[in-house]
Amino acid sequence: MNLPEEIEVAAKQSYPVYLGAALEELGDYLQSLPDKIQHILVISHKKVSDLYLERLVKGLEDYRVDLLTVPEGEEEKSLERLSRLTTAALDCGADRKTLVIALGGGVIGDLAGFFASAFMRGIRFLQVPTTLLAQVDSSIGGKVAVNHPAGKNILGAFYPPLAVWTDFSTLNSLPWNEVENGLAESIKHALIDDEDLFAFFETQADSIRQRDPAIWREMVTRSTSIKIRIVSQDEREQGIRRLLNLGHTFGHALETEMNYRGVTHGQGVSIGIVAASYLANAKGSLTLTEVERIKQLLQRYDLPTSIQKQDPQTLLRRMQTDKKNQGGRKILVLPQGIGQAVVSEDCTDEEILAAWHKIIVENN
Template identity: 80%
Template sequence: MSLPEKIEVSADRKYPVYLGAALEDLGGYIHSLPDKVEQILVISHKKVADLYLERLMTGLGDYTVDLMIVPAGEEEKSLDRLSRLTTDALGFGADRKTLVIALGGGVIGDLAGFFASVYMRGIRLIQVPTTLLAQVDSSIGGKVAVNHPAGKNILGAFHPPVAVWTDFRTLDSLPWIEVENGLAESIKHALITDSDFFSFFETQADSIKRRDPVIWREMVARSASIKVRVVSQDEREQGIRRLLNLGHSFGHALETEMNYRGVTHGQGVSIGIVAAAFLANAKGLITLNEVERIKQVLRCYDLPTSISRQDPHALLQRMETDKKNQGGRKILILPQGIGNAVVSKECKDEEILDAWQKVILEDN
């Protein structure tokens, strides 16, 4: 196996992102940390732990390691689950020197990260992303959160990890629906910052769908590098980092309205990107040909560009609680051509409803 690539997030507290790192080698990295670690809490799903915990434990023999299993599902990102994790951690004797390892995808990274941010006012965290979504996006940047009935990720914090440890081999058995989640985020990265990377998704579709390891490594590295570059410029999401939310205001509203059932995060983002593209077209930021190009590349990877049986007015209401809103105004990220995006502070409800209606199919 080739040596891992290291890229560094240059935030208030710098931390490395290792790409192509072996799970078995994480223990050696922990040994090298300046502050001694004695106890580790591994937070994961059962299926993920069954697949990868043994490999991870290879390098953790010198530590007291306790495993905390969380049921699968976005609904587990809740204050109730956070309370249960706290009770379990106290039972294991976890203290302020304990290290948390988040072993899993976006849900685990968010939940374990938020737990680490508040347990005893904050303990150390290492993100070990095992899904494409987590490797290219959610594990990088320090944003951690749980959901609230009013909306997704309403309760959260910025809690940068000690490191992000990415083992590409965890992607080998990933179901395609999980791959879709990551592809939606990677295509979003390309759409907002890099037209050449967007063309990569158009020209390399066969190789990506075949899971060619060389092409996948390039895809993950390029996408993660975009996320690192953006976060390094704007850790607290006051400027350019807001562009990473393209498709998310629409997508999160859809996920919340559907109670996180029947639509995955990647599917919601995909539909949200298309809705944002239609809104951008209405504002003269993007041509209809470019909107069609965006739809084509999403469809190429089996990502949806429309949804049925939804009420656009209900979805608009869900968008009222979006974290980016300011002073009662809806703040949306819109594509400006291919490879650029802008923050739009002047989106009227009628325009947003029209965008929703363009991605909602009428029942036959």
């Protein structure tokens, strides 16, 4: 088999990320593993499995394959859904030698990965990301989780996959709102680590919106490489990896408050990036000109930079349950110019409220 481009994620349990892989060739990779597999559980959404399962199983003829589908939506990342998956897996005869394949976007990757981490104290799983968000971000780094009413991803684990198998062709079917989710994360990567990539998003906006294959491949590869490099330096999020949370503390509070309806993850991150940028400006690490440059880029891709009719005090309370907080202090990531970011542990509630007020509007 001619393997696609491979980048290793250096970790306690290292694993490869294959870029430009073909769904049909996954079976060849599995055959190369020293510990043989007999049973595979594919966890996916019905829409995704309708599009891609046939291609995937072409390379899995030597295995017993069962499909478990879950409804779409962030709210499906729940303990109730985890329990239903467990019952369905047992009905399929799953055991400690079963391999879980997460076929889909970020919700599927999180849910299937957390299921694999807990089922019979942990079974193998493999990420097959089919959305831009999953390919550039959520499939890499070993984080798996489900939500709790108190907050997003409160229940989770670090559980690396066997591999990440990225087929760029799955991006062709994505509606633009799904593309937006991935673009928000990719722009975040550029903002925290690569000013040249930020400029790439500015100059190549028309080609990206027209889905130019070569430009998309470059965009995914460069964004993925940033995530891999950062995760490889800090697997357990004790240092530099915390920078990847830019926009997420604000965004997760908004998603939780809205019960994951009316705002997608990418939209929440986009709004959160702008809120963090205003906060950075107030603390002197970002100019207003840079804040406007960030807003203009997000708007160029139809990503929101404000939100309607939310209560800043309520959102501030939501931020109190963020898992990144320490000792009652809110830990936030702030841009420091374009292409750099810093972890801030000294943001006051008054400063955070002022940032919320900057991005909350009464009417469009």
